[in-house]
Amino acid sequence: MNDCYNKKTWWKESVFYQIYPLSFLDTTNTGKGDIKGIIKKIPYLEELGIGAIWISPIYTSPMFDNGYDISDYNSINPLFGTMEDFIKLIKTCRKANIKIIMDLVINHTSSEHPWFKKSCENSNNSKSDYYLWHDAKNGKEPNNWAADFGGSAWTWNESRQQYYLHLFSKHQPDLNWHNPNVKKEIFSSIKKWLELGVNGFRMDMGNFLFKAKGYPDAPHNKNDLRKFIHGENLYANQPGIHNLLHELKEELLEPYDAMLFGEMYFLTPKSSLDYTSCKKHEVDLIYQYPIMDARGDWNKVKKHIRNYANAFQDKAWNTTTFSNHDSPRSVSIYGDTSNYHKESAKCIMTFLLTSPGTPFFLQGEEIGMTNTSVSDANELTDIKMKGVYNDRISRGENPDMVLKDLSWWNRDNARTPMQWSDKKYAGFSVVNPWLKVNPNYTDINVEKQQNNPNSILNYTKKLINLRNSTETLIYGTFRVLCPDDWTVYGFSRKLNDEEYIIVFNFSSNDNNIQAFQEIKNNSSTLILSNYSVEYDVIDILYMKPWETRIYKVKKHGEL
Numbered sequence: 001m002n003d004c005y006n007k008k009t010w011w012k013e014s015v016f017y018q019i020y021p022l023s024f025l026d027t028t029n030t031g032k033g034d035i036k037g038i039i040k041k042i043p044y045l046e047e048l049g050i051g052a053i054w055i056s057p058i059y060t061s062p063m064f065d066n067g068y069d070i071s072d073y074n075s076i077n078p079l080f081g082t083m084e085d086f087i088k089l090i091k092t093c094r095k096a097n098i099k100i101i102m103d104l105v106i107n108h109t110s111s112e113h114p115w116f117k118k119s120c121e122n123s124n125n126s127k128s129d130y131y132l133w134h135d136a137k138n139g140k141e142p143n144n145w146a147a148d149f150g151g152s153a154w155t156w157n158e159s160r161q162q163y164y165l166h167l168f169s170k171h172q173p174d175l176n177w178h179n180p181n182v183k184k185e186i187f188s189s190i191k192k193w194l195e196l197g198v199n200g201f202r203m204d205m206g207n208f209l210f211k212a213k214g215y216p217d218a219p220h221n222k223n224d225l226r227k228f229i230h231g232e233n234l235y236a237n238q239p240g241i242h243n244l245l246h247e248l249k250e251e252l253l254e255p256y257d258a259m260l261f262g263e264m265y266f267l268t269p270k271s272s273l274d275y276t277s278c279k280k281h282e283v284d285l286i287y288q289y290p291i292m293d294a295r296g297d298w299n300k301v302k303k304h305i306r307n308y309a310n311a312f313q314d315k316a317w318n319t320t321t322f323s324n325h326d327s328p329r330s331v332s333i334y335g336d337t338s339n340y341h342k343e344s345a346k347c348i349m350t351f352l353l354t355s356p357g358t359p360f361f362l363q364g365e366e367i368g369m370t371n372t373s374v375s376d377a378n379e380l381t382d383i384k385m386k387g388v389y390n391d392r393i394s395r396g397e398n399p400d401m402v403l404k405d406l407s408w409w410n411r412d413n414a415r416t417p418m419q420w421s422d423k424k425y426a427g428f429s430v431v432n433p434w435l436k437v438n439p440n441y442t443d444i445n446v447e448k449q450q451n452n453p454n455s456i457l458n459y460t461k462k463l464i465n466l467r468n469s470t471e472t473l474i475y476g477t478f479r480v481l482c483p484d485d486w487t488v489y490g491f492s493r494k495l496n497d498e499e500y501i502i503v504f505n506f507s508s509n510d511n512n513i514q515a516f517q518e519i520k521n522n523s524s525t526l527i528l529s530n531y532s533v534e535y536d537v538i539d540i541l542y543m544k545p546w547e548t549r550i551y552k553v554k555k556h557g558e559l
């Protein structure tokens, strides 16, 4: 067995909570959330049992992509507050024993970054080579790559008389990581944040920093321009990336005991190990997209969890997550919001918090916040959704159908303001928020759930407490107890002679669970369930819709 794998560390033990600052809490009456709002809610997170917060970008930015377009890596966006506010946040977190992780968006900067402005001027100044410039090819873009936010990945610059590459919007030019000065400047900014007391980073597009030499054309279908098809050969996992990540982790982060988790695409369980095997020392965690990409299909989720658990066994540490600021709300896609909102939200949380690996969830998931709806294209606020909508319309697709499809995947679903209470604007702000509050806030909100012992919030708190105090649920081995295509599902977590069995009914029907021998014959004790009946009257053979139970297996001779 590999020793580095067995090392106990805070980022394996912590439950991570993602804060989307724009939508968390507005204390300055701007309709936009701010750092003071985060500080105000640290006691709430402490009580919930959260071990670490990941904050989406709060650096200075023109906010074309809500902060994923940085124009100064060394300062705080005045929209969110000041450096003093941020230092106070770090101190408040430290007192509450909560670690703090920043977003690290270094595949690209904002087009308003002074580096880019200078780079646009001409091809022989100190910043000329900071970005990926290319001459026109036969009077056109250098290749056929598509930007993720619609249109070509290349934009013409008049003063430079060249194209620049942007894998996202034209406001987000890609950096040239072959230039040692880019690395030097960015590494020095990272060090400043570490010195301030930040405990790590979530790295945006972590395996995309280097692009294929010569910029070959993508062999993709003209009708599917917006997809990153064949990205693995073009801009993911390219030579140079492993050395860079290793250097970042080993030389910069390690001395601060800081962690790095990478947003990464185009990986299999096996190729993920090239980045995250603890021996490699590149990223500690890979943020798991396959679950979010499973689009509500539990069988895919189960298969994914099994495959990763097998591949990572004794080699690398896993993560589990159902949603973030780019995805639909977990209960809307994996649960049943019409009939079993509460039960299914709790069931999803149980899966998240008992599966192997570090769990991450997004603000609002602890109260079961849901998707919102969009009936008019003018309501789309997100740069990606607007770009993709326009792209598809320009290719002749039916606007109503596109809108219907997009409203399900609309990134704003995850970004509606946090629902703190049933006060106007959900207690998020006293003025009209930047994004419409989900109208269900009068029913789904923190205050209401704090007062109800059976709420999703109070259940989540119990679950987190259980995980925080049970090493077996963190470090225990993982064994699936049934085939992946069963509607009922179960797995065991075992450490030394302690074992837990967790069972789920991922459906809106009653289901028979006779097959789980482990929980029959009274050989286990029920520790937690999401049904508010006395535990001992729970039927051991049938599970109610979206029921989940956590059992502790009795040790030999135990009564």
Ligand code: NOJ
Pocket: 065, 068, 069, 105, 168, 204, 205, 263, 325, 326
């Ligand atoms: C991934 C981030 O999660 C997303 O919000 C952003 O738009 C892109 N990267 C570009 O930075």
